[in-house]
Amino acid sequence: MPKDQNLDLGSLVEPDRVHKACYADEEIFEQELKNIFHKSWIYIGHESQVPNPGDYWTTWVGKERMIICRAEDGQVHVLYNRCPHRGALICNNLHGNSGNKKSFRCPYHAWQFAMDGSLRNLPMKEGYDGIIDLKDPQLQMKPAERQGNYRGFIFASLSEDGPDLETWLGGGKVAFDDICNRSPEGEAEIVANCFRIVQHSNWKIFLENQLDAVHPSITHHSTGDAAADMQKVYKKKTGEDAPMGYQFLADFTLPFEKWDSLDTIGHPNGHTVLEGYMGLRPTDAVTQAHEKVLTDAYGEDRMNEILDTKVHHVLVYPCLSVQPPLQQLRAVRPLAANKTLTEIWHFRLKGAPEGIYDRSLAYYYHVNAPSTMVNADDLNNFRACQDGLRLEGGGDWVSLHRNVGQDPVKDGVTTSVTGMSEQPMRNMFAAWKKYMTNEGSA
Amino acid sequence: MPKDNVLETSADTQRAVEQFLYSQAEILDERRWADWLGLFTDDGKYWMPADPEQTTGERLPNIFYEDVYLMDMRIRRVKHPYAHSQMAGHRTSHTVSNVIIQSEDEASGGVVCTSRFHMVEYRLDDQRYFGGKYTHTLKKNEDGYNIQLQRVDIANVEGPFDFVMQVWL
Ligand code: FES
Ligand SMILES: [Fe+2]
Numbered sequence: 001m002p003k004d005q006n007l008d009l010g011s012l013v014e015p016d017r018v019h020k021a022c023y024a025d026e027e028i029f030e031q032e033l034k035n036i037f038h039k040s041w042i043y044i045g046h047e048s049q050v051p052n053p054g055d056y057w058t059t060w061v062g063k064e065r066m067i068i069c070r071a072e073d074g075q076v077h078v079l080y081n082r083c084p085h086r087g088a089l090i091c092n093n094l095h096g097n098s099g100n101k102k103s104f105r106c107p108y109h110a111w112q113f114a115m116d117g118s119l120r121n122l123p124m125k126e127g128y129d130g131i132i133d134l135k136d137p138q139l140q141m142k143p144a145e146r147q148g149n150y151r152g153f154i155f156a157s158l159s160e161d162g163p164d165l166e167t168w169l170g171g172g173k174v175a176f177d178d179i180c181n182r183s184p185e186g187e188a189e190i191v192a193n194c195f196r197i198v199q200h201s202n203w204k205i206f207l208e209n210q211l212d213a214v215h216p217s218i219t220h221h222s223t224g225d226a227a228a229d230m231q232k233v234y235k236k237k238t239g240e241d242a243p244m245g246y247q248f249l250a251d252f253t254l255p256f257e258k259w260d261s262l263d264t265i266g267h268p269n270g271h272t273v274l275e276g277y278m279g280l281r282p283t284d285a286v287t288q289a290h291e292k293v294l295t296d297a298y299g300e301d302r303m304n305e306i307l308d309t310k311v312h313h314v315l316v317y318p319c320l321s322v323q324p325p326l327q328q329l330r331a332v333r334p335l336a337a338n339k340t341l342t343e344i345w346h347f348r349l350k351g352a353p354e355g356i357y358d359r360s361l362a363y364y365y366h367v368n369a370p371s372t373m374v375n376a377d378d379l380n381n382f383r384a385c386q387d388g389l390r391l392e393g394g395g396d397w398v399s400l401h402r403n404v405g406q407d408p409v410k411d412g413v414t415t416s417v418t419g420m421s422e423q424p425m426r427n428m429f430a431a432w433k434k435y436m437t438n439e440g441s442a
Numbered sequence: 443m444p445k446d447n448v449l450e451t452s453a454d455t456q457r458a459v460e461q462f463l464y465s466q467a468e469i470l471d472e473r474r475w476a477d478w479l480g481l482f483t484d485d486g487k488y489w490m491p492a493d494p495e496q497t498t499g500e501r502l503p504n505i506f507y508e509d510v511y512l513m514d515m516r517i518r519r520v521k522h523p524y525a526h527s528q529m530a531g532h533r534t535s536h537t538v539s540n541v542i543i544q545s546e547d548e549a550s551g552g553v554v555c556t557s558r559f560h561m562v563e564y565r566l567d568d569q570r571y572f573g574g575k576y577t578h579t580l581k582k583n584e585d586g587y588n589i590q591l592q593r594v595d596i597a598n599v600e601g602p603f604d605f606v607m608q609v610w611l
Binding site: 373381 | 490492493501502503504505506507511512514515516518519520522523524525526527528566600601602603604605606607608
């Protein structure tokens with residue numbers, strides 16, 4: 001639905017409500033790409049995704065198509081996926097290796113580029129003699145304006161200026177710290193499988209849902225019940241406890257009081273954290289083995305500090321949903337106002353016991369795979385929201401009133417008064433407003 | 443592993459296997475969930491690899507990897523009155539073809555067979571298509587077969603997927 005012409009972008013966001021045009025208007029969406037996705041830092045991939053020289057994966061920053069690749073000297077580069085000759089997409093596969101020559105070869109006229117984007121060779125060079133130097137910048141594949149690496153997680157910014165990656169991440173850094181710290185080597189390694197799911201809804205609806213503690217026991221009622229039933233059936237039939245995956249699923253119908261006791265923390269730039277202890281530190285043999293390798297590496301105090309970190313879910317605004325204790329990461333790629341691609345990954349903790357990986361894999365399967373019994377109902381709600389928000393009639397605003405004005409703020413960081421507060425949505429929209437009205441990142 | 447030369451099997455076996463595959467597709471399309479579960483052996487698995495090169499589903503990402511317990515759970519979810527995304531009409535229609543018996547165990551009567559399928563799925567005023575290959579490991583019982591392993595390799599395995607798959611293909 002087109003926004004009222006008299007509304008300026010800033011007036012679409014009020015402290016306790018936002019205008020539906022923020023989700024449904026294509027012009028506003030285009031503006032979001034320019035002001036948010038091209039100005040902030042966007043997650044591109046993990047350095048372990050391209051372990052060998054010549055390896056590449058392709059992805060998106062807004063509607064821009066990007067390549068992450070590794071050069072012969074080991075450097076990781078982020079390039080625009082565009083041939084400087086006549087503009088063809090250079091990498092037409094999701095991922096691959098550029099071959100023995102470690103060169104990208106354009107499928108159209110065979111210009112060849114080193115993995116840093118520089119032009120290496122092309123057929124019938126003499127046609128350019130005395131006309132243009134083949135080293136001219138306009139003949140090279142263009143790297144992202146800026147590139148950053150935080151603990152192996154590679155980001156790009158399509159803006160020449162702005163805060164550096166670490167400053168910009170601020171409170172969002174915990175997403176990566178809490179993954180890496182759980183490894184006795186301090187490093188994560190990506191599992192080379194990307195589930196890609198298209199949501200028929202606005203990218204913000206996905207992010208808002210992730211820290212919405214009111215929805216799980218309602219949206220996921222059927223799955224939580226079925227999982228809890230099966231835990232009983234399994235025990236009865238086999239005499240053993242059901243595998244951990246069932247508990248992940250049963251947890252989705254925790255009673256409201258449980259969700260209420262969690263906290264959400266709103267950091268500057270829209271990064272938002274769900275804090276709470278979701279029973280991820282059991283006392284089974286796998287956990288004990290994990291404790292041991294961490295104690296050997298860091299000492300007992302530090303091991304306890306690491307495993308007691310109360311971070312359940314982190315949103316790095318505008319591009320990531322990360323669940324560090326289970327090493328899950330979902331990247332958000334907006335394709336249109338009503339269409340969002342999610343790229344879904346999980347990680348291994350280097351040096352951690354295999355059983356820790358099994359947990360990560362179980363969560364990846366049950367919650368994030370294309371056969372998920374959890375996100376099926378989320379995606380259905382997202383689609384329903386989008387379909388409702390694009391209606392002309394029926395009202396213009398979206399309510400974010402729950403507990404507004406009650407969440408304590410200290411040094412620019414907001415802590416929700418209850419886990420159910422719509423603080424996360426308000427925090428993200430505060431950042432949205434800043435970006436969209438050109439006040440930049442905080 | 444599939445082979446290029448066609449195994450010589452009796453017309454009876456060929457027919458019995460084909461009839462079994464057709465009826466398993468019918469069971470899915472008619473949403474006869476208890477019958478579906480009954481098709482599998484106690485250690486039976488439904489497996490859709492995330493990578494066509496996969497030779498095992500263990501300790502690897504999969505699109506589906508379900509034993510009879512997980513299948514039972516999926517059935518309970520789909521039938522639950524609050525399975526919101528299942529409330530709008532949901533229908534599927536399978537066609538199974540190209541049935542080839544890849545190997546037959548003379549002693550037990552078990553077979554490994556491959557086939558191709560098309561499936562259309564209707565939901566929310568929209569229809570989408572899946573196509574791919576089944577590889578069935580079937581165990582012989584008194585009146586037919588049970589599925590020990592149903593491997594499903596879909597053509598669009600890399601996705602991206604519009605929405606997700608809520609029931610088996
Ligand atoms: S368009 Fe790439 S070589 Fe011509
Ligand atoms: Fe959800």
